[in-house]
Amino acid sequence: MKKIKWMMGAALTALGLSGAAGAADVRLGLNSSLGLGCQVVGVRAGVQEGRVGVHAQGAYCLSGVQGRAGGVAVGAAVSFDLFRSGGLTTYALAGADLLNGNSALHAGLGLRYGIPLIPVEGYIEAGVQRISTVLQPIVGPRLALGVNYKVNVANLQGTLPATGAATGDSTPAPAPAECKLTPDQDAAAARATAQSAAEAALSAAASAYSAGFSSFSYKVNIGSAAISGNTAQVSGSVTITLVARGSNTQTSDTYTGTVTLVRDGCGWVPTGYRQN
The missing domain is CATH 3.10.450 (Nuclear Transport Factor 2; Chain: A,)
Structure with a gap:
């Protein structure tokens, strides 16, 4: 009986993980380029309100040269949701990175999927990046695949007030x-x-x-x-x-x-x- 009660409670716990109501989402995630880029594994943190989101990311970046150690890749990006249907969201993004000491700009499209009331979502992003070098810029593909833990927080300007709250209505x-x-x-x-x-x-x-x-x-x-x-x-x-x-x-x-x-x-x- 205890086992059955535990499973019932676990099913409902999955509903309650997403926290209190709010208008902004804080996202903490893990991602990888799956070899299409230097970022082997990285961490990401960001916040989104409405259709606009920003995030920062750090990752271990392979050198791509035999016998040479990799380094750290850091960057930031801004995204804008283009289309939302159920738990599926498509978005455009653009940002800047520092890859093994070289600056880079990137842009592309992303696809994010999550189930309502469940705080975990997956995403994939594809696009192009332009890496600046001392000789000439290098343009190549960019891919990111990852998973986010999403937390709902208050509106970035504070809790959403009820209309008429100031007058007692x-x-x-x-x-x-x-x-x-x-x-x-x-x-x-x-x-x-x-x-x-x-x-x-x-x-x-x-x-x-x-x-x-x-x-x-x-x-x-x-x-x-x-x-x-x-x-x-x-x-x-x-x-x-x-x-x-x-x-x-x-x-x-x-x-x-x-x-x-x-x-x-x-x-x-x-x-x-x-x-x-």
Whole structure:
């Protein structure tokens, strides 16, 4: 029984790892050029708010010359999200590096994929780089493949305030006028986003812990949506039913919790989950 309870808790823990609601993402990652470039393995740290992100990176850089030791590559870049659909994001980026003592400029496109409410995402970037040397510049391909741990934090200018907070008005802020959404439609959109995110995260958790059970199913029940300015909280419950491997006993339990979201244009983006 303890084993079954642990697996249920682990599945829900996967939802809660992404932390509190916020409008900015801090990313900490590991990456490699897979041999297409000098960076064998590197670390990256960055922050993104809205569509714009910046990051700095350090890596071990091969010399490419037999018998000569490698060095350190450091750099920074700025990115801009071009297209987002579900957990998939395409972006453009440009930056500068110092590779084994030579300065370099790079630009390209990237593809980032993450599951809502799960803080780990993978990315791949491809483009060109221009390395300056004392004789002439060298232009070549650039590739980066990596994984990020993403943490949601407060808006870079501070916590997003609820409209009317200064006057004591607790009326939910409406969606932007160009969206042509009624308050009920805005709340329904928040509830639908929360349900979709919870189902995606639970499916991912089921795959991650599939070695521990022979049968796993879930049901998401979405409750009310509380909108305050540019943030929303959607309450609900998750019922998980599973059969642990080595046992023929089916166990079911229900957990209540809250999905937090921030406004993104005419829609909503999930940023975290808190189990009650």
